[in-house]
Amino acid sequence: MVLFPDWLVAWMPSLLVIGIGLGIAPLLPRSNGWMRLAMMLVAGFFSLRYLTWRVTETIAPPGFTLDAFVSWSFAFIEAMTIVSSISAFLVLSRHRSRSADADANLPWVETAQPSVAILVATYNEEWPVLERTLAGAMASQYANKTIHVLDDGRRDWLRDRCAALGVEHVTRPDNAHGKAGNINHFLRQLRERGREVDFVAVLDADFVPHQDFLTRTLALFADSKIGLVQTPQHFFNPDPIQHNLGISRSYPDEQRFFFDHMQPARDGWDIAVCCGTSSIVRWTALDAIGDFPTASVTEDYMLTSVLKMKGYSTAYLNEPLSEGLAPEGLKEYITQRSRWCLGLMQIVRSSAGPFSREPLRLRDRWSVLDSCLYWLTTFPFKIACIVYPLLYWYFGVTVVDARLYDVISYFGPYYLATMMFLNFVSVGMFVPIVNDISQLVGAWEISRSALTGLVKPHGHAFKVTMKGGDRDRIVIQWPIMRRFLAAFVLTVVGLLIGLTSDYLFDAHAGEGKAVILFWTLYNLLVLAGTMLVCVELPRTASILRSRPEQVEVVVDGRRRMAWLTDIHAEALRLRGLSLPLGTRFICRIPEVGEVEAEVTLSLDASLDASIALTPAQREDLIEKLHTRSGVPGTAAVAAAGLGAGLLRRIIAGTVR
Numbered sequence: 001m002v003l004f005p006d007w008l009v010a011w012m013p014s015l016l017v018i019g020i021g022l023g024i025a026p027l028l029p030r031s032n033g034w035m036r037l038a039m040m041l042v043a044g045f046f047s048l049r050y051l052t053w054r055v056t057e058t059i060a061p062p063g064f065t066l067d068a069f070v071s072w073s074f075a076f077i078e079a080m081t082i083v084s085s086i087s088a089f090l091v092l093s094r095h096r097s098r099s100a101d102a103d104a105n106l107p108w109v110e111t112a113q114p115s116v117a118i119l120v121a122t123y124n125e126e127w128p129v130l131e132r133t134l135a136g137a138m139a140s141q142y143a144n145k146t147i148h149v150l151d152d153g154r155r156d157w158l159r160d161r162c163a164a165l166g167v168e169h170v171t172r173p174d175n176a177h178g179k180a181g182n183i184n185h186f187l188r189q190l191r192e193r194g195r196e197v198d199f200v201a202v203l204d205a206d207f208v209p210h211q212d213f214l215t216r217t218l219a220l221f222a223d224s225k226i227g228l229v230q231t232p233q234h235f236f237n238p239d240p241i242q243h244n245l246g247i248s249r250s251y252p253d254e255q256r257f258f259f260d261h262m263q264p265a266r267d268g269w270d271i272a273v274c275c276g277t278s279s280i281v282r283w284t285a286l287d288a289i290g291d292f293p294t295a296s297v298t299e300d301y302m303l304t305s306v307l308k309m310k311g312y313s314t315a316y317l318n319e320p321l322s323e324g325l326a327p328e329g330l331k332e333y334i335t336q337r338s339r340w341c342l343g344l345m346q347i348v349r350s351s352a353g354p355f356s357r358e359p360l361r362l363r364d365r366w367s368v369l370d371s372c373l374y375w376l377t378t379f380p381f382k383i384a385c386i387v388y389p390l391l392y393w394y395f396g397v398t399v400v401d402a403r404l405y406d407v408i409s410y411f412g413p414y415y416l417a418t419m420m421f422l423n424f425v426s427v428g429m430f431v432p433i434v435n436d437i438s439q440l441v442g443a444w445e446i447s448r449s450a451l452t453g454l455v456k457p458h459g460h461a462f463k464v465t466m467k468g469g470d471r472d473r474i475v476i477q478w479p480i481m482r483r484f485l486a487a488f489v490l491t492v493v494g495l496l497i498g499l500t501s502d503y504l505f506d507a508h509a510g511e512g513k514a515v516i517l518f519w520t521l522y523n524l525l526v527l528a529g530t531m532l533v534c535v536e537l538p539r540t541a542s543i544l545r546s547r548p549e550q551v552e553v554v555v556d557g558r559r560r561m562a563w564l565t566d567i568h569a570e571a572l573r574l575r576g577l578s579l580p581l582g583t584r585f586i587c588r589i590p591e592v593g594e595v596e597a598e599v600t601l602s603l604d605a606s607l608d609a610s611i612a613l614t615p616a617q618r619e620d621l622i623e624k625l626h627t628r629s630g631v632p633g634t635a636a637v638a639a640a641g642l643g644a645g646l647l648r649r650i651i652a653g654t655v656r
Contacts (some may be wrong), residue, residue: 010405025420033094039425042420043421098318114218114221115198121183130158134165135626146249196596231318235323244533249641250637252633261425269367273301290308302347302630323626390490495520550565569622595611597610
């Protein structure tokens, strides 16, 4: 006697996961370690269940056949990706917040008043970018500090600007070892002058510290075992994924998961890592290790491992204490992530790697190996997911030999449990398709960097991520888009062949034809979205304000009120006001004063205007926008706004 039909039996595991995700998970405290562990075990169980099924029941028989090669190779890539995911799940099963420690130790900072050297490493950034950072450093509420601009571009104009601000400008005769070499050169100079300090704070040229950055981070150093304190990176402008998809106000930047959720989890295991900017390191710890390591282009991550060898730990203070400029161009975005991948592979091959004979704890080795697995599996797997279905459509190769009900029974709950756990720990940050787009767009370059770094770890120059510049027109990144366009066309043609001919689709797919069809249609959505990202839209204003601010506008002597929604040093955007092009007016902005403006774009009840600020107003605006406590940008997913933004982008081709 059959109690349940086959289709219901197949869906039962997925329904169980859905019930846990919708009925139980929302009631559990996300910061509780036992609750995180329980949810991790659910995700881990269904992942291993799926992996076991894939390896034992869906792979072609061994042999020297194309089917066997394709089936086994894809299963291997997928298996390694699942192993990487389970490792990440285990990391995420813990969580730590150090804010209470910082609160408790503030009296120590006020009493000891240790000396701090703020280092701003720069190469080719424009003055408006550097101006923000230096204004923020000078506005710090901490008194016992010095500010040093380490200029690897050796620019006379920057020397003069620094002199006017009373900030030290430092150059060196060469650019050896990139950013790490630049910092080490200055540290040697300090020692030669006999001006050693207690702590060294590192800021990228485009990162503005908040007024309480130093006081909050220094408080954790009351624990003598802490050698470095890292804080999260927040961004006041949208990254290329957000901007080009039109979802800047409804979808967080791509790094939010790592900084807001992965780093606190790593800190729970005492394996948090340095990420360069917005960090502060103990001088005696630098002395102990011989300054910043230069064996990797990601000297920041390696610094954590080298400090561990000398008994110093890295602490993570998950508070918004700085904000910076995300890469605005897609090429720069990909270059940055490829450098991170290359640097991690160099660390794997170094004395600080997971297989080193140096005195590293098992968890520290796991930390590096976990990061290595992420770079080695995530991005090649995204490429494989696009390429392997094409082998079926054009050559009849069976990638996954499985019945539809089995796929529903095993893959369904695995995928849902993974999404459930990740969204449980990240408060709903993982959105299918959008998440795949963000990983696919740079998958080719990142995968190449991973292989290059493992095979040839030495001899790679540090590639600077370009920031700023003129971005007032549409730019199509054809060199990047071509591969996605080719994959899209090949997928559409293959699909049409399969649907209009019984040669492959009916004869070889069996019950799995619905699976390959769904897989292909999903790929087309991801590829279409990735191509949209390759169309870079103009950027008129660069500041993402979380709340509009009401301001007074004076036009021809008449007072009107409007909402200030965006502003930077050259332009502003107002809502609730319509004026003809070329109209001059005065905008009274709290804490900045009366600003002269001229309308450059007028759309219904909103407008853009160029503005002219005095030097004092520029400084006041920077302090108002970037140095106060609070989180810039978008911190959480807004489902309705996300859908609306994507729809507007697809239909109208604009973010407005």
